[in-house]
Amino acid sequence: MNESNQPLADGRDLEPEIAHTLNRIHAARASGPYALCKEDELRSRLEPFLLREGVRNPRVEDLSRLAGGASKEQFVFTLMADGQSPRSCVLRLEPVEGVAITSRRRELEAIRAVSDVVPVPEVLWIDPDGDALGRPALITGFVEGVTKPSDTSSNITGFGTVLGASLRGQLVGPFFDHLNAIHAIDIRSPDLKSFQIPHADPQQAARWQVNWWTTVWHNDALRGIPVLGLAERWMRDNLPETSELVLIHGDYRTGNYLFDEETGTITAILDWEFTHVGDYHEDLAWISLRPWSNTENGTLLASGLFPYDELATRYTAVSGREVNLKTLHFYQVLCLYKCTVICLGSGLRAAHEAHNHQDALMSWLTPAGYVFMNELIDVIEQGAPL
């Protein structure tokens, strides 16, 4: 854990590792269109990389591209190696820009830090700067499971996923248990050396998040949006104090875990790229957002799993932590701002610059930002989100 948490030279108080990543993206803005990674070329780079990583006589077989993955190029392959059984692997490769560009090193550290307490894909290898594979990349083991019932469809993974009463009953307990296990991780663990702790003052955790996402917006926005200006001002005027810092997943919701449809078991928690140290209310706020909730018989099911009204009591029951509704409200504003920025800022910018392998998807996803922005207005104006 890096304890440095001094404000940046330009005065923004931002986690240094996040600032480094944002500067890296900004510096790449002038590069030309992103070239799709060719499978033959990838294979020719993968085998020497794996050899250097200590794999004996590696052979990459059945390399194929996966659909989905709005922020990464995704591939699956079978790794053959001397003295080892064939192994199914997943490779995620970072384009120049996308809905979110983050740090593969932090993703690796986060997954390894929690691997003893929650189900996650095994992290096998990393090419943090893309020196070997052409772009920053992370290779994990393949995990069986689905993100939604196989007989349903959704526009964005997790948007309005209907799980059904039986699956909900099986998944909701482990969903909170795993969240609590993540929040119980020692944030000063040497495994988390790319993460910094916002402990300069009680508001720094919230301020780092506001500065992260407002910086993304101001770097990426093609057009100004008055409501986002209002939200930025509101957040700066209402920064909450954080009583306890924990490891935040940052994208914890239905759609970002795999489960076994037969047993209702969560087989892996996914998408660790937003993980950081912060206030536990942030993950709770993310879970509660309406776009990945749904309504059944007039009851709003947060993340499609449980009645929204039970959020605080369920979390307190597993963690012992109290939920402060005013702090939760602040983080709901922050989370909706973040989602709006991802869609109307980063995704649209990536399409505009032709900096992603799925520009057509980036421009398709952009209008989802108006759904988040509509919720953002509600939450700011009404003082309560739902």
Next chain:
Amino acid sequence: MNPSIELRLRTMIRAMNEIIIPAVDGGDSLAQEQARLLLGHLHVLLQHEGREQAMCDIERSDLQRLASALVEASSGGSATAAATARVQNLPDDVDTDGLSHAIEALIIDSGSDGSEAFKRACDTLVIAHGRAATRRSRTWFKSMGFDHDPDALGDIDSLFRR
């Protein structure tokens, strides 16, 4: 006689449905997904055909009204005054991007030294503008299927009725 954009979009949709998508390698899930995505884009473009400029004009005139109202209500210290002046001094032919960025900057900068009266007025004006703008865009893109309450929105034609 030139073939209309509507006709050309319809012919593209038919080609995608009847020739291109059936020919995409069934084992290439990304190519399949992208082909279906293009088909979706074409259907939405067909709904928007001939009306995008009108949408842009509405957006611009709403922003101009918001800018005027904010300038009129503005009061506060030097940061707010400077941001207000930047909005006021925009050339008449400033593009919508420049106009919108200047408005957003004024709203943010008013947080440092805007008067409480201006901030309250600003909140009311921006939320009213945001509700109208968001509803308009949700309606414009309703057929993409993101909205959790699409029935509460009108159709695209409703955006242009006065």
